[in-house]
Amino acid sequence: MKQNTTPARVRFAPSPTGRTHLGSGRTALYDYLIARQTGGQFILRIEDTDQKRYVPGAEQELMDSLRWLGLEWDEGPDVGGPFAPYRQSERKHIYQQYAQQLVNEGFAYYCFCSPERLAHVRQEQQKRKEPPRYDGLCRNIGSEEARRRVNDGEAHVIRFKMPHTGSITGVDLLRGPITVENKNLDDYIIVKSDGLALYHLAAMVDDHLMQITHVLRGSEWLPTFPLHVHIYRALGWQEPIWVHLSVFLKPSGKGKMSKRDTELLKQDGFSIFLSDLKGLGYLPEAVNNWIALMGWSYDDHTEFFTLEDLIEKFSLERLNPAPAAINFSKLDHFNGLHIRNLPPDNLAQRILPFFLSAGLEPDFERLKKITPLIQERITTLDEAPEIAGFFFREELSLDPAELVGKNMTPAESAQALKAAEQILEALPELSPTSAEEPLRNLAERLNLKAGQLFGILRIAVTGQRVSPPLFESMEIIGKDMVMKRIKQALEALDVPA
Ligand code: GLU
Numbered sequence: 001m002k003q004n005t006t007p008a009r010v011r012f013a014p015s016p017t018g019r020t021h022l023g024s025g026r027t028a029l030y031d032y033l034i035a036r037q038t039g040g041q042f043i044l045r046i047e048d049t050d051q052k053r054y055v056p057g058a059e060q061e062l063m064d065s066l067r068w069l070g071l072e073w074d075e076g077p078d079v080g081g082p083f084a085p086y087r088q089s090e091r092k093h094i095y096q097q098y099a100q101q102l103v104n105e106g107f108a109y110y111c112f113c114s115p116e117r118l119a120h121v122r123q124e125q126q127k128r129k130e131p132p133r134y135d136g137l138c139r140n141i142g143s144e145e146a147r148r149r150v151n152d153g154e155a156h157v158i159r160f161k162m163p164h165t166g167s168i169t170g171v172d173l174l175r176g177p178i179t180v181e182n183k184n185l186d187d188y189i190i191v192k193s194d195g196l197a198l199y200h201l202a203a204m205v206d207d208h209l210m211q212i213t214h215v216l217r218g219s220e221w222l223p224t225f226p227l228h229v230h231i232y233r234a235l236g237w238q239e240p241i242w243v244h245l246s247v248f249l250k251p252s253g254k255g256k257m258s259k260r261d262t263e264l265l266k267q268d269g270f271s272i273f274l275s276d277l278k279g280l281g282y283l284p285e286a287v288n289n290w291i292a293l294m295g296w297s298y299d300d301h302t303e304f305f306t307l308e309d310l311i312e313k314f315s316l317e318r319l320n321p322a323p324a325a326i327n328f329s330k331l332d333h334f335n336g337l338h339i340r341n342l343p344p345d346n347l348a349q350r351i352l353p354f355f356l357s358a359g360l361e362p363d364f365e366r367l368k369k370i371t372p373l374i375q376e377r378i379t380t381l382d383e384a385p386e387i388a389g390f391f392f393r394e395e396l397s398l399d400p401a402e403l404v405g406k407n408m409t410p411a412e413s414a415q416a417l418k419a420a421e422q423i424l425e426a427l428p429e430l431s432p433t434s435a436e437e438p439l440r441n442l443a444e445r446l447n448l449k450a451g452q453l454f455g456i457l458r459i460a461v462t463g464q465r466v467s468p469p470l471f472e473s474m475e476i477i478g479k480d481m482v483m484k485r486i487k488q489a490l491e492a493l494d495v496p497a
Helices: 022-038 058-069 092-104 115-127 143-151 199-209 225-234 259-267 274-279 284-292 307-313 328-341 344-357 364-374 383-392 410-426 432-445 450-462 470-477 479-493
Strands: 009-012 041-044 108-111 157-160 167-172 176-181 189-191 214-218 241-245
Touching: 009 022, 009 214, 022 041, 022 058, 022 214, 022 241, 022 274, 022 284, 022 307, 058 274, 058 284, 092 108, 092 157, 092 189, 092 199, 108 143, 157 225, 167 225, 167 241, 176 225, 189 199, 199 225, 274 284, 284 307, 284 328, 344 364, 344 383, 364 383, 364 470, 383 470, 410 432, 410 450, 410 479, 432 450, 432 470, 450 470, 450 479, 470 479
Parallel strands: 009 041, 214 241
Antiparallel strands: 108 157, 157 189, 167 176
């Protein structure tokens, strides 16, 4: 299949009913990529007609998360656009008009059945082991009678009048034609008793009016896809290209993520929510790379993609409809790759907030010097203050036991450290070139492996067993502070001279 090169108009149409998770991020990313690739528009539409499920703050979190990923929209509730408003709650009157048209033309009808009656019908169907469906009682009420009852204020919904014969075929780009017998479809409600249109009508109307060319949405919409095709045809509109994206499975690959799985993930330092990933030290570049590949591939080996690469290389034809298991070790892997790919000064800016929230106040010029030393060593940004916090701490908390070299006694360790102190003290300044060689020679004289001596020094100077390169670190810390720390370490070892 050839790539569509006419400018695409694609929309991301979330419902603000909760936190923004990976699945939404991926749909928005794919939308964005198609829009940018074809020189089209990426539209954000808020589907907030379900007031019962509305979560205050969800819309803001959503926008913040998309912007964090770098997925700027061209049209949307906050930026406006030629098809405003972009919030469905502000478009109610538009849906009314099309619902009316469907009723007038015989594609939909008013239904006055009470919830009690519908519950009874359902029970009876269950007893007969039939699928739950509306039994069609109100289908045949004459239009005049229906109108009169509506005007009298009788409670009602509007249902789609599904044909009883024939079949409908919708084409999904990934799955090909999907044909369903109409008799297996329900007379779905399209307008609720409070007068608000349901997704089935509202989204179709908006997609048409907003001139959407490709609808990318979750495969949970496949069961009602035939209804959506019916609605398009009833209104005489040209259908968009339909793309139902694969679902995400929990990391084990067994089933969808539950609330409990989400909690458990948090305990392991992971999350499916985009705004958490930011705080956990993941780069938006890595998250984009990771989610892009959950359901899409470029070839069988390329795995590193920047957003620019994705804009160039993404194609709908290479989407995979099979469910994708969420794999957080892959995310770590990509995060490492993207951290190494950043210019060091840019990385310095990204790790700065993590130092601040660790209670440290790093001097930014110094942080910039340190960044190249840790760039190869961190997987997530929050590891930066763990591995490099000692540069900015006045005091280290030293455990004397840690200061004892491998296979050495405390006295031998103190003696070695003392000798190292004298050598360093005599140097005009500390740097890898000035300090390393004399200390290697010292180790030899003392019959120690360089690693034994450097291990003691590393603990003394950084307080850590694992740190950025020792001599580079000493250079940045500066001679005064290094000498002070060695003195403190000798005191901590507290071995009589
Ligand atoms: N509001 C729908 C949802 O959040 C949108 C589905 C679609 O993109 O059409 O699932």
